[in-house]
Amino acid sequence: MKSNQTFGLHYVLRLNKERKGRYPIYARIVVNKTRVELSTKQYIHKSDWDQARDKAKPRTDELRLLNSYLEELRAKIAMHYRELKLSDEGVTAETVKAAYLGISIESLNDGGRTLLWLVKQHNTIMKEVLRWGTLKNYHTTERYLREFLKTQSRSGDIPLRRLTYSFLTGFEHFVRTVPLKNYDRCTNNGTMKHIERLKKMSAWATRNEWIAKDPFVNYQLKFQHKVREFLTELELQSLENRHFDDPVLQKVKDLFVFSCYTGLAYADVMALQPGNIVAGTDCFSWIQICRVKTNTPVDVPLLDVAKKILEKFKREQAIEERDTIFPYVPNQVVNRSLKIISEICGFSKRFTFHVARHTFATTVTLCNGVPIESISKMLGHTKITTTMIYAKVVKTKISEDMVALREKLEKAKKPKQLYIAV
Template sequence: MNTKISYSFILKPETNRSGLHPVYIRAFKQGKKTEIATSVALQKDDWSEQKQRVKKKNRAHEKYNAILDAFDKKALKYVLDHFIQEDTPLTLGQFKDYMLSVGQSGESFTDYILNYLNQNRSRLKLETWWSYKSQITKLLKFKKRIAFADITEKFINDYHHYMLRVLGNNENTASKSLRSLRTFANISMRYGYMKQNPFRYINIKKVDGKRDFLTREELGRLSEAYWQNKVADAKEREILRYFLFACYTGLRYSDLKTLNYSSVLENSIQLKMHKTGYLVNIPLTQRAKLILISSQNNPFNSIFRVYCNKVTNRILKQIGRRYNIPKKLTCHVARHTFATISITLGIPIEVVSKLLGHTNLKTTQVYAKIVDSVKEREMSKWDKL
């Protein structure tokens, strides 16, 4: 059972620089207390201890009492909301953070962020800009109008629960949305629209999600379909072509879109990765070279006609079903395939990391964890003792 927070208004015995006594909210829970300053300060004789309000003899009593009423109303609602929800006990720290947002801007948080994104569109990568826009759309499904003062720890936890239970998001998808919301909150604090950091006590989880990849046999099946011209439709053939190229090189979808022949130097690809800006040099295998040869050698044109993500993934899904591959094929599956097969073939993980353009070896080590054949091969060395 929750232990409810109790609170009252008090007049501090100490005076401020103006010689006035400030009014505070004093909150108690289980023998502990915290105090929150209001903007009200007055002479000691102008305070009614019994009514906990400013006496009428003070010229600004209506204004001051309206401020205290706003604090009182907000505190009561917040305490009762948490008292009803026994699974989310309210702490004194959370109560204080929430009460400090009284008087915080009531303007629309989402309108402000959308305006900020539009003003800074040229500074953001296109994919990042669209991702942030989609996160705002998702947020507005949870609540139609969101003010700056609404962004509290409880709001964040409720939104997290909504994504998992109502939208059916997995933990990583929900965490990505929370990280975007945290970015928006940081922007709002930077420009003075929010006073407190609502993410102060929030721990955003990141779990190892399922990474689909093709086995060598499945990759061979798709490769055979391409080279033996079993895929007749021009759009399907082109999508399968750059999907296979990604399997052979580990390139991301965003890099496939901008790849042109000026990046092909002798027997390797040299390019700055779109996502990280990391410069990579990827030696070309025979299969990757054959795919490049199948295009006209025009150094000013893109190597592939890359369709939008939605079309690409829809076509890949159809191809996967046709060739009995029980996995949700995407361009990122191709990148996972390159990583896992490279490790299976015995390529050192440090080399794979460089080829993928990872700046941290830990990112690449995720692939080593999911390749059981490598574990079996390495453990078999014990049998040679």
């Protein structure tokens, strides 16, 4: 760069950001006629600051150490300024600050679009689109990203163009091995969910042309498919016939069984209103709702067991004058109660409310010959491949299908009798 560059750095107190009688010290960088300020993350009492000498009054060892730190910081920033001059880059106060923080000039030229900027933009926009239960998972992914970025850059962030395949593999290893909470390391599928959320944000950035190439082009998500728990026919009958003296356990049991015969998720059961129950042209009453999670329309005919439970709670609703058919029971209370119910009934499987939805898909419908396409519609799946997971786990259904096939083949092999008219 030309020799007519001017560079200066001095320290100032931010008097409008007082904290317990102490004020933050900022480094003010000046290059030619451009100026920026950089937080030193140090605080000092106003009476301990020597404004004329641009440093703390060395009254104590702590203040003398502070002066040493400020001199080291001055030297580092000056070094970055000299390096920028030698590289013949356009030197401004902003580029000097960016160089010290580890932010590339390319990032500045890109309008300051960094990875954390992308995450913030995505979460702000999706706040009006995603439910909180989904959005909070994005915030957890953001926490992992912030922790990982601290190991990758002095500034704790990177330009979007540095979101590469090698960054993804490094992030995957970090999530697998560094827990946010002590002794709570992320599982394989949990790790993949974090990577999947980053992939969605990366694709969004690519569509907006903020990055030239999606770094996930050659990256493969490695989910481990687990067998989904569901109640067998005997277990479901045992649960239906059991009565609990505890009113909360009985209420949760009824909600769970209702879901077993309708396939509705917890949020959909809690949101069900009288207007969602309609009479069909057939012999069924129907549940017509849009799923809370996906806003997908769902039509489910009411089987007798579900209808009896519904009528019971509708009578209670009329007395209590609530908008929804079922009284609100927090999800934590439901799953805690189901754990108790599971122990009382002697069920060895992991028992959550979503097991009821799996039971509807397998024991109630698939094992009784309901076509997979119909099950998919009633569950509100947008892809039938999602529903096909249940077909893979129901060995009883496979066995029944093969028995039927064997009988059909044996029948076809039998010689046909000829009847001669007399």
